[in-house]
Amino acid sequence: MNYWLVKSEPEEYGFQDLIDEEVGCWDGVRNYQARNNLRAMKIDDEVFFYHSRQGLEIVGIARVVREAYPDPTAEKGDWSAVDLSPIRWLSAPVSLKAIKSEPALSDMALVRNGRLSVMPISTDHHTLIMKMAGEDPS
DNA sequence: GCCAACGTTGGC
DNA sequence: GCCAACGTTGGC
Numbered sequence: 130m131n132y133w134l135v136k137s138e139p140e141e142y143g144f145q146d147l148i149d150e151e152v153g154c155w156d157g158v159r160n161y162q163a164r165n166n167l168r169a170m171k172i173d174d175e176v177f178f179y180h181s182r183q184g185l186e187i188v189g190i191a192r193v194v195r196e197a198y199p200d201p202t203a204e205k206g207d208w209s210a211v212d213l214s215p216i217r218w219l220s221a222p223v224s225l226k227a228i229k230s231e232p233a234l235s236d237m238a239l240v241r242n243g244r245l246s247v248m249p250i251s252t253d254h255h256t257l258i259m260k261m262a263g264e265d266p267s
Numbered sequence: 268g269c270c271a272a273c274g275t276t277g278g279c
Numbered sequence: 280g281c282c283a284a285c286g287t288t289g290g291c
Contacts, residue, residue, distance in 0.1 A: 136289085159287095160274075182289055225290080244273055244288050 132250040133170060134177040134187070134239060135213075144178045144189040148215045153191075156200045156210035163247040167209050168197040176213055177250060177258065179239070186222040187258065191215050220263035233257055 135155065137143065147153040158164050170176075170193045178189040195212035202210075228234050234257065238248040250258070 138289085162274095185290075242273080243271095243290065246288080 131169070131171060131174045132177070132252065132255040133166065133174060133193075134179055134248050134250050135191075136179045136181040136246045138182045139180045139184055140182070143180060143184075144191075144215065144218065147178065147189075147191060147213060151214060152194060153213050153215075154201070154210055155213050156202045156208075158200070158208060158210070158247060159203075159206075160244075160246065162245060164209050166247040166249060167211050169249070170196060170211050172196060175216070175255075177255075178215075181246075184222075185226070186224040187219060187228075187262070188222045189215060189218045221261075223258055223261045227261060228258075231257070231261070 139145075142153070155167065158167060172193055172195075174193045176191040176193060177187045178191050179187045191213040192215075193211055194214045197209040197211050200208035200210040202208075225239070228237065229240055234240065234254060237250070237254060238245050242248075
């Protein structure tokens, strides 16, 4: 089981939209690093859902339900999409501010590379973030 | 809305 | 293959 984090502007496509859709196609990624991360996702991997621009916090958890396939929105180029399903809202959202003020999370890509929209999350970071979100680690 | 940081493009 | 110019992302 691997952990990931994806960013989306809630005005564009927020966690509520994923809940409404039940299965969301994660397409439109046009960055090679982000694309390669999408391709490394496996069924049932857990994905933190982060609201960028507005909110600036991790709000929910999703699950990979379909592994990488050709991005239907790509007219040219070699791009990939995955499908995600919502698991649940976090008990308490974890803000970027809280993440930045946690020394153990200072090497997260979210902090180091503000522009990467799909990134892996280490098990240690995942555990800590779940704790910060008031989630039972079990 | 601004602008810094980053990635990509294209001229040489 | 270098690097300046440009476009985009996303925090502030």
